[in-house]
Amino acid sequence: MEQVNKNLGGGITLNGNPLQLIAENYRDLNAMMVKEIELATAHPGLTGGYREEMWVKFFRSIIPRKFSFVHGAMIIDSGGKLSNEVDIAVIDEMYTPYIFQYHTLKLIPIEAVSLVIECKSTTYNSEQLIAWAKKIEELKANNTGIARIATGYATGVTSETQSQTLPIKVLVSIKDNVTDEALHQSKEQLGDHFDFIVQEQREFATDKKRFEVLIKNEEKTLGWWGNRLNHHYQIESEEEAPLPVKFVKEKPGGKTILEQAGFTLDENFGITNKLVEMKIADNPLLSLNLQLNQLLMLINNPMLFPHFAYAKAFQEL
Template sequence: MRAEALADNKETKQEPDGSEVFEKIYENYQDLNRKMVNELNLSSIHGGLTGHCREEMWLNFFRGIIPQKFSLAQGVIIIDAYGNASREVDIAVYDEQYTPYVFRYNMLKFIPIEAVAVVIECKSVDPGNKQLTEWAKSIDALRTCRAGIARMATGYFAGLNNPTQTGTRPIKILACLKEVVRDGTWEACWQELQQSFDFIIAKKKDKDKYFELVVANKQKNLGWWGQQLNGISSASNDLQGLALERDIPESDPDSYKGLIFAADSSTLVKNTLADLEIEGNPILSLNLQLNQLLMLINNPMLFPHFAYAQQFNDIANLIKEKRQKQPHCEAEQNA
């Protein structure tokens, strides 16, 4: 009898409806949003915990939505082969599989710009625009070098003859706990910083339980984003969209559900980040938008070992010159 009852239950048990599954995912992202705000509000009760907790929380969040091919690290300095260094980056998302550390000792990490895909600045108070814009400028000042060489399937290539990626710049994100509206609307408060950050995650003053999302240039198409992230000249036709390599199979329209094509070309995709917005769910929107941008980046960018070696040799020569001059300076002082 027991076996028959189990069999009957198995037969009558209903599989979850597809729409129900998506509804649960949608609601879970809303719950995640609320839990993140509550966690940071709780840590802010004790000022000494806020900085550590906010970075750990954001680190766990981004680790949960970014593909495992990327590594995440806290408190890093980004450098380039021309001797430039950024300000400290709270969280960096970078390629560790093919790009070596130039220097790492315990918690100290100096990561080459060629490896970095995302930089995240975490703040728990109204940060002040000047400080944040200066931080963003220190990232923008870094330059990638195209002197890398690697073997591909069809031969050896250097970054110099790679037309799809002449440079790289990280996606910049500001994650802010407390929001103070100065003048005008909440969106107007972040207008200036949208020139420095691609994504801003912050709370609305009238919606203290949830994070909201500001996406700079969300109306720009993916062709524009591809140029920005890969250093391609704006003279390209991709400003009008993202050109696909092969024709779209017209016999199966459902296979390109959600894509928006130019009226004059079936292979020119004109989707924007705004097309990835999920109404009423900014954290789920961020998941889709950020990961779409990550898929536009050629990873890894060929690492320019020779350029970094030259930079370190230049520094070695400067150190040698300083040491040679030092005895003369000491002799003059003693005289």
């Protein structure tokens, strides 16, 4: 790969391939975050708040600015269901510029939420975490929103690509795992309810620590993920479906434009690439950046907000 040697000013010189430097920066970031957590743990009075702020700082650095972070909120739906408290909810305020509030309690409609993050320390109760996740999974996004688009007026009821969204669920903890078996156990216990699990791992021989990212469904196709996130409650099969792409024509005697771009296709030109194909060896946080943002782009925007559904719910009270 091309090497770069460029003076950026301010005493900074870029030596080597820029992608290599970015990868090294993420490895350094991983080590630095472990040290930050250990520092906070040494001062119990700071641990909870400091830990949560550290995760906000990290996710803020990798998630597009159009998303806002809300601390200590609860998520609701138009049917009156309520989640447990969510440590960090990530919403798109461009489409849902308000949060219902009751005094200081923040209530966020499920249609606005793209990502939820649950922060834990060195220990946690797996059954309680599963119950927490199920509370969110039980919320039902309503697809009766209506809005103007470039070609006319659109409603969520007629949307082929988004009927009921489910937020991406992330568990972060500083649970110290010494063996690969311990990490595997966490992934198997919680991987069906949390899309990403970020935990510490300590090498037994060197005692070095870093955060690892566990994804139970990493081998699933992007089409499977798209169905999981955009058609909640309507998934008929656990098969690894392709991601449907419209208006793709095969070039006579050659590859399609998608194949030229490096995608793999089925016979109907559906993209069959898997999430694991964005994993960077020996670099968990860089992998998380790429994989998480790809899934956010599959959701792309929150659902059209169903004002009629919430108005009806208030009227029926």
